[in-house]
Amino acid sequence: MPRPIARVLLDSPVPQLDRLFDYAIPEELTGDALPGVRVRVPLRSAGRVVDAFVVEIAVEEDDARTLAELDAVVSRAQVLPERLHALARRVADRAAGGASDVLRLIVPKRQVRVEKAWLAAGAENPEGARSRAEDGAQPASAAEDSTAASQVAATLAQYAGLTEVIAEKGRAAVEAVPRLAPDDLPEWTRLLAAAAAHTLEAGESSILVVPDYRDLDLLISALQALAPDAPIARLDSRQSGPDRYRAYLRTLEDAPCIVIGNRSAAYAPVRAGLVALWDDGDSLLAEPLAPGVHARDVALLRQEQEGSALLFAGHTRTTDVERLVESGWCGAIAAERRLLPRVVLDSTEDLDRRGQRLPSRAFLTAREAAATGPVLLQVARPGFSPTLVCASCRAPARCRSCGGPLGAAHRGATPVCAWCGRGARAWSCSACGSEKVRLAASGSERTAEELGRAFPGIRVIVADGAHPVERVDAKPALVVATRGAEPLAIGGYRAVVLLDGSRMLQAPELRIGESCLRWWSNAAALAAPGAPVHLVGVDGAVARALATWSHASYARSELAERAPLRMPPTVRVAQLEGTGAGVRRALDDLAALHLPPDAVLGPVPIDGDPDERERALVRFPYAEGTRVASTLRAAVVAEAMGRRRGRGRTVRTTLSVRLDVIEPDL
CATH class of the missing domain: 3.40.50.300 (P-loop containing nucleotide triphosphate hydrolases)
Incomplete structure (x- = not known):
């Protein structure tokens, strides 16, 4: 005799449970078990009851098949519409992940009072x-x-x-x-x-x-x-x-x-x-x-x-x-009327001689603009001096405990490690034995201190993660902000000075060029109409793109340079991490897809990993995305199934897969 059944998606991170399960609907729950509602279902392999979503209601023709029954309907609110489940499923399949992991990011935790009020409003x-x-x-x-x-x-x-x-x-x-x-x-x-x-x-x-x-x-x-x-x-x-x-x-x-x-x-x-x-x-x-x-x-x-x-x-x-x-x-x-910022490229040739933070042209511009309104100065790092070096040999000052970089909160302060937070009261250089350190980098607070002496009588505002500022008025001021923390100024900034550009470009990241261009452009967009924007100490393609506001051309040139190297986003990149045996089994499964010969990079040991895990990268064309993702997901499931411990007990797989890695790293 046909009977109604519910196909549910379990709220579980275990990869082998990432599919729909059939459950019989008890007679007392027939009216409440609707698509999209939250339910509780028994999980035989674990001997417990877990949360789940009803994805669809169907009719079971084979009444001889033994099915467990829904334990309870948590709520009548249909919080998972079919279109959302379909989207979560597509996203998970593309990323070789689980649909429940995606839904956990979307559907908020249930709030009983809010939900009851919403259901009551709909019923009335x-x-x-x-x-x-x-x-x-x-x-x-x-x-x-x-x-x-x-x-x-x-x-x-x-x-x-x-x-x-x-x-x-x-x-x-x-x-x-x-x-x-x-x-x-x-x-x-x-x-x-x-x-x-x-x-x-x-x-x-x-x-x-x-x-x-x-x-x-x-x-x-x-x-x-x-x-x-x-x-x-x-x-x-x-x-x-x-x-x-x-x-x-x-x-x-x-x-x-x-x-x-x-x-x-x-x-x-x-x-x-x-x-x-x-x-x-x-x-x-x-x-x-x-x-x-x-x-x-x-x-x-x-x-x-x-x-x-x-x-x-x-x-x-x-x-x-x-x-x-x-x-x-x-x-x-593109906008029909291009109202572009007035970008000036400043050299830093005279900074070493005079020991100043600003080139002369940027200094004069800032002084003139600060007399009429706020001036923005963008810096790379927060704090006072995030980097210290040996005063004798200029070797980077490192923590004796963890090897992290030492920094200072103010002049004369005890150096503190940026990684472990320990103070280095009895520090000595491992290269020359000197016990003195020197401030090597200027953060937002040190820059503000220096500018306060150079611009007497003008208020200085620091805006960074520790000092959030959302807006400044139109009165004269120097606003020292880290990238992304720049506040809005009423009427716009009378001048914008972009400092530490060369330091930003030295970051060992594949996309650092386009990231810097984005940081600088977003800051330049805060300038008042016609206000000058000074980019200090940077030349080359990134500086030209900012000066001419030709971001699309820069992006095209970046794509052209990455294509021969098969670097993202010209190809998709998957990152595999796990035990050496698990990673190699997954790579063997991928070999059946006949990807290009240089598709796989690694595996190599992960530095500092106590479990001696390994990492590998797989580069593949977008057209192969479906096959690669499904193969890698099958490898994750197989790895998890092979690690069962005893009756009804499982552990999470040691093989992890991440697709579309933006910054691939070996």
Whole structure:
């Protein structure tokens, strides 16, 4: 006799459980066991009850098959719609990971009171979602001569073809105007707000993904100014549990809304008409937790699944987006009116002679500009002096306990290790035996101290991770900020000086060039119209790209240089870590795919690993992504199955796989 069954996805990190399991539905749970609800199910192999999601309800024709029954329905709220499960499954398959690991990043922890209020509101007004949709769309679809409509039209008119791109559900990379709007909000916030309001007017939801909380606050301000009554669902890591769960439940409704948030907002379960990412090169958009999928890749998979419009916007263009543009998959949109910063390249030839922090031309510019308003000085590192050297032989000062670099919190302070935090009171140089150290690098605090002496009577503001500052007024000031921590200035900065550029470029990273270009461009975009931007001590391709504001050309040249070397993003890169035997078994499985001869790098021992694990890299074309990911996932499952311990007990596999590694390292 046919019987209803539930196919569930277990909330478990164990790789061999990453599939749907069939469970019989008891008669008393028939009305509550619906697709998308949370349930509790018995797990025979472990002898316990685990959490799970019901993915679908089916009918079992074979009544002779023995099936365990659902233990309980945790809630009637259908928090996992089919479209979200499909997206999580695609993301997991592309990254050789588990769908439950993806969902753990998306679906917030249940908040009982919030959920009961949401269910009660839906029960009292079943048509509420539709009515709220009409109400939410009203502000953006007001009269043609309304202020909101005119602002939307004015902003969209600055970007060639943006209206058509959204209407045709296309894919585009937008070059944002590097300036502040009259209301002291960055122009890019008005661009994204206008695009979202335009989409809401058409009766569809939008997803706006930005790197950090400061970008979120600016974007909300722009949305409130442009469409004050537009429904907004904010998915922010700073939110309390109830607020985040309340916002997530709002995205489950049929009523269109504007979803804004950090990297996990790319998964929001709305029916999106537009997905937009700001500054996709920011490392905060890269997910550190397994399976480690970048928000950009989530947006790409989502666009293929839903057919929504997709916008990548930024002051610079990453090589990842440029690859999409060159392949024709994504179109490029540049502003019709290019209002570019006035960039000046300054040499540091006279610094060694005079021992100054600023070249003479940048010094004079800063002094003149500081008399009328704030001046921004960007530095590489926070603190006073993050690096010390031997006063005699200039050898780097290292901690005797762990070998970490020594730094100083102020002049005359006891050196402290940046790794272990131990003080080095009786330090001596291992090379020459000297007991004296010298300040070798200037952090934000030391730079502020030096500038305070050079600019008497002008206030100095430090903005870094330890001293967060979001805005400064229009009064004269010197703002010393680390990269990414620059506050907004009312009316824009009267001058911008970019220091430590050569030090930033020395970082041993594959993408350090495009990262520096992004840091400098974002700082230059904070300058007032016509204000000078001085880049100190840097020449070459990166400096020319900033001076001419030719970021797309720089990205193309980077792709051309990496292609012969088979480095990302011209190819995809998978990183394998585990025991030597486990890594080699996975590589043997990949050999059957007949990848290029130079596809595998390694394996090599991982330095300092107490378990003597090994690491290998696999480089493969994008066309081979599905086969490589499935093979590696099968290897992870096989490794886990081979490590069973006793009856019903398993341990997590020692083989880990991470795809689309941005900075491959052996």
